[in-house]
Amino acid sequence: MxxxxxxxxxxxxxxxxxxxxxxxxxxxxxxxxxxxxxxxxxxxxxxxxxxxxxxxxxxxxxxxxxxxxxxxxxxxxxxxxxxxxxxxxxxxxxxxxxxxxxxxxxxxxxxxxxxxxxxxxxxxxxxxxxxxxxxxxxxxxxxxxxxxxxxxxxxxxxxxxxxxxxxxxxxxxxxxxxxxxxxxxxxxxxxxxxxxxxxxxxxxxxxxxxxNPYEAAATKLLANSALFAKIAYTYAVAGRACEVFPNMTYENIRKGLATDPRIGKWGLYNSLYAGGSCLIKDAQSLSYQLEKEGVNTDFLHQVLNANDYQLSHFIERAETEAGFSFNNKTIAVLGLSFKQDTNDIRHSGAIGVVKSLLGSNVKEIKAFDPVAMEDFKKLFNTDDNEINSKISYHKTPDEALKETDCLILCTDWPAFRTIAETAMKITKPPYLIMDGRRMLAHNYDELSESGYTIIAIGSPLIGKNFGEIK
Ligand SMILES: NC(=O)c1ccc[n+]([C@@H]2O[C@H](COP(=O)([O-])OP(=O)(O)OC[C@H]3O[C@@H](n4cnc5c(N)ncnc54)[C@H](O)[C@@H]3O)[C@@H](O)[C@H]2O)c1
Structure with missing residues (x-):
């Protein structure tokens, strides 16, 4: 045809x-x-x-x-x-x-x-x-x-x-x-x-x-909001529980949940932000349409808020838990696309991270992504020279990590799974590693023993006093 x-x-x-x-x-x-x-x-x-x-x-x-x-x-x-x-x-x-x-x-x-x-x-x-x-x-x-x-x-x-x-x-x-x-x-x-x-x-x-065409259009919006709601649950409930109770490893909890076929596997990956071109926009659109019809849309707003909170909470943990101020520091940001296997940066977690770092007056952001740097460069190519001069783009993760004070891992590119070894070669503690994807979960103990400070999505808050059980 x-x-x-x-x-x-x-x-x-x-x-x-x-x-x-x-x-x-x-x-x-x-x-x-x-x-x-x-x-x-x-x-x-x-x-x-x-x-x-x-x-x-x-x-x-x-x-x-x-x-x-x-x-x-x-x-x-x-x-x-x-x-x-x-x-x-x-x-x-x-x-x-x-x-x-x-x-x-x-x-x-x-x-x-x-x-x-x-x-x-x-x-x-x-x-x-x-x-x-x-x-x-x-x-x-x-x-x-x-x-x-x-x-x-x-x-x-x-x-x-x-x-x-x-x-x-x-x-x-x-x-x-x-x-x-x-x-x-x-x-x-x-x-x-x-x-x-x-x-x-x-x-x-x-x-x-x-x-009919109305049902088809609605199916898409309702499907995406259901998927988004599941991610929000992962962030705001399952992941948070692993941050505030002692001795909980998110991967174990995830297995325990995902093996229930009623819950299913999808959406249980804990991460710093649910980005991409669809989930946020479609939840907002559905919410807008329902509100116009007088429907209470608190539920969808909670989902959107849980996503935003996830990112701000992650970044704030540097200061509140590790006493690490981004002011005048050099930060490696690895992963700019909103997820692995794409160069799409729309609503990517890295955008929020970089904006937040710029707002905290970092000295430099050293960025790397295997495929998404061109579009990211365009996005941050502003008339403000100070912003432009603060972000540099690097050909390899090794190059991006050199002479930095902190690493923030934003995208789940499979190659980043071995980044702990690279970081241990190139950087020296005291050094902060912020893992927004739990890519290095199997290295957290080794990194901590070597003197690195680790802040990971869904890992216990550093220094939290869990108190005595009564
Ligand atoms: N990207 C996804 O994963 C995904 C998944 C499902 C649904 N969608 C939906 O599909 C739609 C397209 O998404 P996308 O990711 O492909 O967007 P995109 O921005 O990648 O592509 C849209 C294209 O349309 C072109 N365009 C704009 N105005 C035009 C015009 N007047 N005539 C011809 N071309 C024009 C743009 O130049 C662009 O290349 C959106 O509504 C999105 O929500 C996207």
Missing amino acids: NLIYMGAGFVGACSAAVSADSGHNVLAYDINSDRISKLSSKDPAIINGCLHEEGLAELIIKYSNTLKFSTDHKLLTDSLETCDAVYMCLPTPEKPDGSSDLSAFKKATTDLAILMSKRNNKEQSKHIIIINKSTVPIRTIDLTKKIMKENGAENFGIASNPEFLVEGQAIYDSIHPTRVVIGAESEKDFKIIRKIYQRFYDSPNITYIEM
Whole structure:
């Protein structure tokens, strides 16, 4: 089938590549010319540097005959003549009040509607389904319909196909989704979408669910808020218990919890912050929509607050427990992406850490990440020279650790598991190690015996007097 993707970011590019792998002809259109030229480069290193997703570069290069990336409006216009479906994969970031910023979505939908209204032979032109993959407010289907009609588009259907992929494993997840959720309004559209997703519809391993578009949009927001609530429990209850009671190792507690199938494994990793482009924004959006309908959203606010508290509590422990002031110190920050296996830094814990360190007047921040330094540099490249001069970027963790007073580990890159040995070679106690991911849990005793001060998420507060049992 002939498919168009509007937006070639993490979701658009990965889904487009997997659609090409399913045998479809795909045009991925984006307004970001830098991104499009990198994705079209046929160079795995350049593609990876742009969107670091395992397997993405290979698929893009393998299907270069049937998968095109472009900013060309003319090509988009021509492709609409034969197109079966247009996927909307636009950013929907949060506004300060928590509502979704739909400006990119509205702009792309309006552009699309205008182009569709100009199709040759309008009356007989092909029926096109506009399939939304962006995470949007529950009633966005009505908005999409309104924009299409107001701009003269005809012969279209509107559907919702929320995306559940996990960054870092987006290609795997797109080829092996746990479920495919389709919200459409007519049997005609359900049938076309079944054809697009034949490999999933026919698969005995994938649950293919059909519902209406409002339910599909809501499913995504409700799924993400349920996942976020579980993480908040880990941070605010399970992890905290291990900080305030003696002789508790978080890994043991986690095993004890995760082996109950009703609780499950997912979300029990303790960390300094739940970042990424989705959880925070989607909880805020859901909360905003429910509040507008008069619903009490204390629960969702508690989840969001638990996440924010987790980060500030972690940073404050340097001062309150180790008596360590960041003022005028040199700090190594390892890991800038919001999680391993991605270069996505949106809402990454490292951003909060670096902002907090700058606020505490550090002398220097020595940063390292295997793939996310470029975007981080752009984010902190401000007009304020003092900020720019305080953050330096390093090619290796060893280089970042040299001549520092403290290490803060922010991302769970597997390579960081051996960082304790590197730290013991390069740094000398007294030295503070703050482990925001419990990556060095198996080294805490050895590090402490060697004179290092360890502050780890979910480890007993240093110097806490547990008191006598009565
Ligand atoms: N990233 C994820 O893990 C994930 C998972 C599930 C759902 N989602 C949702 O999917 C949507 C897209 O997320 P993403 O991470 O891919 O975002 P992204 O920022 O990586 O990509 C969005 C792309 O849209 C492009 N764009 C903006 N305006 C455009 C226009 N008018 N025409 C064409 N292209 C335009 C941007 O240039 C960008 O490349 C969001 O709603 C997000 O919440 C994301």
